[in-house]
Amino acid sequence: MELSDEMLTEISYVNISKYRTKVMKSLDGEVLIPTQIAKNSGIRTNHISKVLAELKAHELVECINPEVRKGRLYRLTDKGEEIVGNLE
Numbered sequence: 294m295e296l297s298d299e300m301l302t303e304i305s306y307v308n309i310s311k312y313r314t315k316v317m318k319s320l321d322g323e324v325l326i327p328t329q330i331a332k333n334s335g336i337r338t339n340h341i342s343k344v345l346a347e348l349k350a351h352e353l354v355e356c357i358n359p360e361v362r363k364g365r366l367y368r369l370t371d372k373g374e375e376i377v378g379n380l381e
Contacts, residue, residue, distance in 0.1 A: 296379065303351060303372070304379050312336055312344045314380055317369065320354060321377045324368045348373070 296304070307313045315334035319325065327345065331338040345367060348354040353373035357366045369377060 300375065300379070303353065304376050306351060307348075307353070307376055307380060310344075312340060313348060316341065316344045316348060317353065317373065317377050317380065320367060320369050320373070324357065324366050326364050326366060330367065 307317055312334075315336060316330055319330050319333035325333070327341045328338055330336075330345075331341045334341075336344070345354055345356075349356070352370055353376060354367055355370050357368060359365065
């Protein structure tokens, strides 16, 4: 399957950041709160929210309960899942 230019652009966007790559991979097939993502990826929690915000802006990650202050659940979007499958 050939990837669209948009997909290739998004893949490289994720790949150029070790943090974005690790966060995406830890969310692969999972629904997690930021502290779990931090633990899985070995990234400090204070970096996680910034990375999640970046990935959300690119529509690669979504929050399924944005109304809560603590314990927000994140998962990959369909686009995010497609990209994770193409990461190194």
